[in-house]
Amino acid sequence: MQRSSIARIVLSGGFLVLALAGPGSAQAATLDQGKGVTVRVGKTPLGNVLVGPNGRTLYMFTKDTKPGESACYNECAVNWPPLITEGAPIAGPGVNVALLGVITRTDGKLQVTYNGMPLYYWSQDKRPGDVRGQHVNGVWFVVNPDGTSNTQKIARVQVGKTALGNVLVGPNGLTLYAFANDKKNESTCYDACAANWPPLLTDVTPLAETGVNARLLGVTKRTDGTTQVTYNGMPLYYWVNDKTPGDLLGQGVRGVWFVVAPNGRTITRPAPVGAKVMIGKTVLGEILVAENGKTLYVFMRDANGESACYDACAANWPPLLTEARPQAGEGVDPTKLGTTRRKDGKLQVIYNGMPLYFWVGDGAPGDTNGQNVNGVWFVMNAAGEVVR
Structure with missing residues (x-):
């Protein structure tokens, strides 16, 4: 320019x-x-x-x-x-x-x-x-x-933390994958395949960031003349449905796509599935519910995104736990979803900074029996507002 x-x-x-x-x-x-x-x-x-x-x-x-x-x-x-x-x-x-x-x-x-x-x-x-x-x-x-x-592109291969552990990620932080059907240092993914699995391209020698073994980095020429990054001889790709760092939606697709560990080996075990938060219709209006339809509540004594509900409290108000990044159902704002680490090391889902819980007294989807219990438990709407 x-x-x-x-x-x-x-x-x-x-x-x-x-x-x-x-x-x-x-x-x-x-x-x-x-x-x-x-x-x-x-x-x-x-x-x-x-x-x-x-x-x-x-x-x-x-x-x-x-x-x-x-x-x-x-x-x-x-x-x-x-x-x-x-x-x-x-x-x-x-x-x-x-x-x-x-x-x-x-x-x-x-x-x-x-x-x-x-x-x-x-x-x-x-x-x-x-x-x-x-x-x-x-x-x-x-x-x-x-x-x-x-305007030359330079691929920086990094290490990112995910629910599968540390894996290779691209310069944008998105997860990188290897294709089991590829030959060593040769891609077999073109046309519709490459549209779904965009190759990690570079115009110059790729860079190894902290934790990446520079000796395992390499390149291979694609049929269109572009240069694709390889790791331990495996061409690297993104998955079109991964949108944010930490996403692992491409893991195990068709049994041939897998994330790559920093040691140059693929990780083949399934990715944990994140808890899904959805919108449910109740007598209190449209509020947050879990994937099973059960109502979710917030505790007004929680502060700074951390749970204050343990022991007997947690027995009555089981936390909504997740093993991976929580998923947003239709109408749920994904930017308001997050997690907080509980004392036992488990991850609890939060929405708009507030940990989410079930109420042991709710028996079926749509029940809201926990609303206003002790004046400190309330449902929440999709905007992240407490419904009193």
Whole structure:
């Protein structure tokens, strides 16, 4: 992506003068060169790209579309800190000084631009050469010395925690799978298969994150010329129905798809099934119920997402337990679902931060006999509101 520079740098009287060219910027800002940050060229797995004075990789944001403005503030700027300068930015070897410029952020600070694009760090890059921010959300890219964006994909294979233990996951955190019908270092999954099981692709040598054995990482060429990542000779894939990190919906599909452990072996045991929370119609209206139709309750003495109901209390109010990520039925907000660890180590389902329970006195689906018991037990609706 190319844009004209926001500022033109010229030398005047020992100072670098940034002649601002953006809309409404007729004035010129004279900045002390001695206070400027140096933009350099650094070597990374993606090739030579722009880096900051600390050697860490710099990125551009494709949503920065208005000349002279950054679209990255608040939480975005925490994750993607802007490259700030107090003076005219300095071009290191290989950097084109004519492409350097600055913009003024809403807090009055000056952010460095290159070829008109504001420059940022990625908070998860820890050392020079890291490029963990590449392709994040499809809108963040490293910058070539000529001012163009470098859109190459780099696959980072990581270890993720799941109900099956630690398994390989992709750069997006989603679970990776191996196909038992593949040959060593050769994929047999194409067309409709590849639509359901997208291969993990890379344009450059894949990176092994913590816990991944770099010696087991490799690549194989697919028939369309793209490069697929392998691990211990097994091509790696996503499952189209996995939506969030920790999902294992592809495990055991047709008896040939399995997750991969960091040691390079597949895990073939079935994935635990998460408890399902649904909506049920009762005399109290539409409320949360379990998959068996039994009413679910919340305890007003619970706090901070933790259960205060044990022993005799738990005998009367059995917690809704799960062995895996809880599932949302129709009408249930999956973002409100979660788990809390009980004292015995078991996982209890929570909704909107409140642990869920059954009432021993409910005998059939639709019963709400636990409502308002002792003035502290109530049902909850799909919005996460306590129904009193």
